Amino acid sequence: MRRLTKLSAVAAVAALALAGCGGSDSEGGSGSGSDKTAASDDVCKSADGDGPKIGLAYDVGGRGDQSFNDSAYAGLEKAVEDFDATCVEGEATDGEAESAREDRLRNMAENGAVAIVGVGFAYSESVNAVAPDFPEVNFAVIDGFDPDEDANDNVAYLGFAEEQGSFLVGVAAAQKSKTGTIGFVGGVNTELIQKFEAGYTAGAKAAKPDIKVEVQYIQESDLSGFGDPAGGKAAATGEFDKGADVVYHAAGGSGSGVFDAAVEAGEGNFAIGVDSDQYLTATDAQKPFILTSMLKRVDTATYDFAKSIDAGKPLVSYTVYDLKADGVGYSTSNKSVISDLTADIDSYKEKIISGEITVPTKP
């Protein structure tokens, strides 16, 4: 029996070790060898300037998610180039403990990073806990919020006016729709994703008051809704079956399923991407069906933060990147389907910037 216990312990340890290899926690550059191919084009492995050292702590998904985290990386890459900076990276794993995030941030600060960006609201708590211990280091949390009353004077919260960008793609969807019905697929029914829904619906109604918007969320609270292409496809197919001919997704990795649903629905049906210009990363089969994407310029926010550090006037407290600041927007890479709508969309954009239209943040 003892032998069995030992064996099972060995099996469990081996499993954990192997599972650990899977994550690409490349901080400290200890060379786990897990991302050899990716390493060749990772700017943090080659940067050796004498500018500020920037730490980038990714959310679950990490670099290579072709969305949120990659966008932050793009901003970092530009900052490294422009300010001769160096950088360290770290990545969250699914379902990790709060303390793991804190350790990651501490590790970066102790390794000499003077500016640390937590990508995603999940870093709000851990940054709040770590920041007071490193008064010399500046922190930023993308999509973050201050969890308690006393503000840290070395933390910046970089938010986005997602509802404004969603408003614009809502206009595009309504104008493109021939059936009078459009759809929305959210990954998880949280306050953040509801902002997308609210803006989208408002934009669609502004362009066509009698438009019908089908709304569906893949999960209510389980974060797996952001990584379930099969669920995304089922939800979007349901909306296409109900007569929708344009479907907007705010569902992260589940979005590729939404694109597949548009492809299956056939010509005349479209999907709208989110966060980054998804036309550029979509497959050849999906490309003609992607009307536009709601852009959330995480790269701009990351770059701006690095710039403020380099200039010696670090950003603190809340900054909202809205249409005016070019923090959100829409893409026009699929020219043949979007070009006749841009004039109309841009007129709404002007109205939002001038304050003539206020976009709701709750559906």
Place this chain on the structure above:
Amino acid sequence: MSAATVQKRGIVERLTKSWLYIGLAGVALVSFVRIVTDTDDLTGAGTIRAAIIATCPILAAALGGLWAERAGVVNIGLEGQMILGTWGAAFFTYHYGPWVGIAGAALLGLIGGLLHAIATVTFGVDHIVSGVAINLIGAGAATYLAEAIFPDYEGGGPRQLNGLEAPAQITIPGVSDLANTIADKHWFFVSDVASFVQALTTNISTLSLFVFALVIVSAVVLWRTSFGLRLRSCGENPQSAETLGVNVYLYKYVAVLISGALAGIGGGFLALVSSSGFSTGQTGGRGYIGLAAMIFGNWRPGGLLAGALTFGYTDSLRLRDTQSVHALLLLVGIALLAFAAYRAYRGQITGAAVVAVAGAAVLAWFLLTDTVPREFTVMTPYVTTLFVLALGSQRLRMPAADGRPYRRGSAG
């Protein structure tokens, strides 16, 4: 000889007849609910097609569970083997097309199964511990392999590989159109059957048909061949099997390998049919749901098919139309009351009363509300299964030696 044949035919007739009646009554009930609540989506061809797609991965995993547990090995590593399958399908489809991709998914799943077999059969590791390890290894290995290989591929990244070619889809032209016409009339009963036919004859993936065929093949092999009998004897009483000259280790190995391969095929289905690409974490616990569907199905092929269909149907229904979940309440309420009547007829008064109260509560809920809260709709598949398990659990019987360690020569 002749007596045996007569008896066999008797069994077949009895089974098919009762299944036929239950099926017909079920369709009539669903049709009734559809008309009363005016939710055509309840049996729309689109819903049924989505349900078939949602069912297949779960079904494949459940079949995997069946093979392993019938040979006495609990395989909660199905999830990990499924994850390995998604990677295998992506890799091999990218290079050699979808059917080799499916073989690759099966191969990767089989490797997961091999690990489980070595740990549990050869070394006698606790089945649960080994299964948990397989799940962790599967997730870790797939992530690692994806990061190492996919970024260089077209449409690939460290976490995904999109744009994979799907297995061919079949449409039977005449039947499909006819069924579509009838389904659109929304007649009682006839249209429901028609939309079912339509879903089965319009753009159905050959891989879906393959997975359903696997259920039949598994049933025949496990219950109608001497190989199957020996395999099941290893799950019921391995010591007796050993005394009769069965090589228990070999049978357990074969069963767990097939189990892993089936789970891998389920993963392959997710990557090729449910969506058009691999992405990390896309299984989302479907392996565990497959295991639950197998228990729900009382370790029988027909039962686990019903279990997987229940899961797949309710899950796709709530993803497509939140409103139709409300109509589902009426369906569940009536079904519970019918079940209560059946139990009362059989003389099980207490049980009947409990079920009747549950049924009445669900009916009252249906009548007093207009919508089901969103928070609840997500739970629909789980709650439905929990209900059925709670009601049917008295009759569940797992293989007698399931999960017990067995050492060669322990028969003394």
